[in-house]
Amino acid sequence: VDHSARAIAVFDSGVGGLTVLAALCAELPHEQFVYLGDTARLPYGTKSDESVVRYALQAAAALVEREVKALVVACNTASAAALPALRQRYPQLPVIGVVEPGADAAVAASRSGCIAVIGTEATVRGGAYQRAIGQRRPDARVNAVACQLFVALAEEGWTSGAVARSTAQRYLAPLFSPDAPSAMAADTLVLGCTHFPTLQAVIREVVGEHVTIVDSAITTARAARALLAARELLRPKEAAGAAGHASPLSFLATDGAARFASIGTRFLGRRISADEVELIDL
Amino acid sequence: VDHSARAIAVFDSGVGGLTVLAALCAELPHEQFVYLGDTARLPYGTKSDESVVRYALQAAAALVEREVKALVVACNTASAAALPALRQRYPQLPVIGVVEPGADAAVAASRSGCIAVIGTEATVRGGAYQRAIGQRRPDARVNAVACQLFVALAEEGWTSGAVARSTAQRYLAPLFSPDAPSAMAADTLVLGCTHFPTLQAVIREVVGEHVTIVDSAITTARAARALLAARELLRPKEAAGAAGHASPLSFLATDGAARFASIGTRFLGRRISADEVELIDL
Numbered sequence: 001v002d003h004s005a006r007a008i009a010v011f012d013s014g015v016g017g018l019t020v021l022a023a024l025c026a027e028l029p030h031e032q033f034v035y036l037g038d039t040a041r042l043p044y045g046t047k048s049d050e051s052v053v054r055y056a057l058q059a060a061a062a063l064v065e066r067e068v069k070a071l072v073v074a075c076n077t078a079s080a081a082a083l084p085a086l087r088q089r090y091p092q093l094p095v096i097g098v099v100e101p102g103a104d105a106a107v108a109a110s111r112s113g114c115i116a117v118i119g120t121e122a123t124v125r126g127g128a129y130q131r132a133i134g135q136r137r138p139d140a141r142v143n144a145v146a147c148q149l150f151v152a153l154a155e156e157g158w159t160s161g162a163v164a165r166s167t168a169q170r171y172l173a174p175l176f177s178p179d180a181p182s183a184m185a186a187d188t189l190v191l192g193c194t195h196f197p198t199l200q201a202v203i204r205e206v207v208g209e210h211v212t213i214v215d216s217a218i219t220t221a222r223a224a225r226a227l228l229a230a231r232e233l234l235r236p237k238e239a240a241g242a243a244g245h246a247s248p249l250s251f252l253a254t255d256g257a258a259r260f261a262s263i264g265t266r267f268l269g270r271r272i273s274a275d276e277v278e279l280i281d282l
Numbered sequence: 283v284d285h286s287a288r289a290i291a292v293f294d295s296g297v298g299g300l301t302v303l304a305a306l307c308a309e310l311p312h313e314q315f316v317y318l319g320d321t322a323r324l325p326y327g328t329k330s331d332e333s334v335v336r337y338a339l340q341a342a343a344a345l346v347e348r349e350v351k352a353l354v355v356a357c358n359t360a361s362a363a364a365l366p367a368l369r370q371r372y373p374q375l376p377v378i379g380v381v382e383p384g385a386d387a388a389v390a391a392s393r394s395g396c397i398a399v400i401g402t403e404a405t406v407r408g409g410a411y412q413r414a415i416g417q418r419r420p421d422a423r424v425n426a427v428a429c430q431l432f433v434a435l436a437e438e439g440w441t442s443g444a445v446a447r448s449t450a451q452r453y454l455a456p457l458f459s460p461d462a463p464s465a466m467a468a469d470t471l472v473l474g475c476t477h478f479p480t481l482q483a484v485i486r487e488v489v490g491e492h493v494t495i496v497d498s499a500i501t502t503a504r505a506a507r508a509l510l511a512a513r514e515l516l517r518p519k520e521a522a523g524a525a526g527h528a529s530p531l532s533f534l535a536t537d538g539a540a541r542f543a544s545i546g547t548r549f550l551g552r553r554i555s556a557d558e559v560e561l562i563d564l
Contacts, residue, residue, distance in 0.1 A: 039328075047537055149445070166445045255329055256330050
């Protein structure tokens with residue numbers, strides 16, 4: 001059976017994963033996507049691993065019911081906690097997380113082997129980036145720091161100005177201090193949370209021009225394309241045309257369609273109206 | 283049947299309500315308390331009213347099963363959304379929210395009738411403070427502003443310093459501008475979220491000395507005492523002694539005992555160990 005005409009599922013705890021969806025749309029312009037934000041239970045970043053695994057399995061079940069051809073776990077916390085459980089439950093389904101592509105890109109970018117990772121509390125505590133980078137480069141030194149306030153800033157839309165700048169300063173200056181011995185100074189920074197690309201400009205101001213910033217949304221989109229190609233699941237260009245006027249994007253959320261639409265618009269970079277958002281129960 | 287020896291239930295979406303529990307302990311030193319933080323589903327402040335009502339009813343059911351004599355809804359969002367539903371479901375149980383006591387105190391404090399309320403998105407959007415103040419003083423002018431970032435600052439423990447100051451400045455300066463006509467300048471500020479008392483010092487810096495800050499934790503504790511006294515449910519002093527070595531506080535949470543303990547310690551003002559926190563499902 002040829003599943004290439006099916007949609008790609010993208011799952012996140014809320015709206016942050018829309019930065020990953022935007023990168024996927026750019027990388028795979030002929031595909032259809034169904035995005036599920038578990039807004040009723042966000043944020044995952046402060047929840048226990050057991051809860052996150054349970055939520056991710058419930059979300060995947062709802063998406064698999066809609067006959068998707070692949071699942072992108074756009075949420076760093078869920079990628080870190082739930083990828084093995086998802087792959088075990090759905091052995092036939094290509095499942096792509098954001099941690100492995102981010103680790104690949106970080107290891108490729110770093111010369112010194114000293115890599116900083118910023119994410120939510122749960123992502124940092126779970127250590128998935130630390131392990132993934134260590135597997136790829138055993139002598140790497142990884143400094144992972146939880147930056148919870150960046151999440152709130154991104155959702156509030158305060159991505160520039162005094163508050164964003166002083167927050168970035170407080171979290172990041174210790175990691176990139178010019179006083180640190182050069183062997184200890186990170187030359188690569190992984191944005192290990194889907195919310196953080198919206199703050200990239202103030203983050204860049206603090207870390208300086210010489211640091212490579214890895215946006216795992218972009219690297220994940222490339223990994224998704226590679227995996228779909230390997231499994232012969234890329235949608236032929238002609239099929240995209242044949243789909244006619246069907247929208248390439250559909251949105252599911254577990255709570256608050258209006259908030260999803262208003263904040264999501266900022267993360268996706270294109271307008272979402274509340275009517276487009278279907279509420280579902282998990 | 284005399285229920286006065288029973289414990290008082292305190293319910294919140296997470297750890298913020300521990301500021302209310304601290305005020306209750308100070309006001310009612312002979313009572314026992316069981317505190318439930320719905321940490322698996324926090325924050326309520328960005329959820330829809332329907333979800334918040336459903337969560338509050340589930341939490342109340344778990345607490346009523348433990349044979350409590352009263353329920354304090356420490357969460358502003360849940361007080362605003364769910365109080366009527368709770369009182370309807372449990373008509374015999376005294377249910378105390380934080381909104382009504384806060385509105386009482388604000389109306390008592392304000393000379394100009396111009397009152398500012400800060401809270402979560404859901405509290406502000408729901409308009410419960412605006413209605414409660416309007417009922418008590420129909421000519422009051424209420425200016426309500428959602429300050430989501432204060433929640434994240436309180437949980438991160440960044441309650442002083444540059445980030446807290448610039449955040450307070452950005453949210454509050456427009457409400458208390460010295461350029462505003464004096465009749466329009468708020469003379470009273472209601473802290474309509476349990477997290478906000480931890481930020482009181484920086485809030486005071488921005489609003490100035492002449493503004494009365496209403497901490498609804500304290501006013502709620504007084505309202506709870508009054509209601510228990512009216513229903514003859516205050517625990518006699520002797521009973522407190524007779525309970526012997528039983529701890530006057532027990533803690534329930536729906537997720538993350540370790541995080542509850544570490545952040546909760548800051549909100550309660552006394553150490554909570556993770557062993558003290560019992561995990562329950564709702």
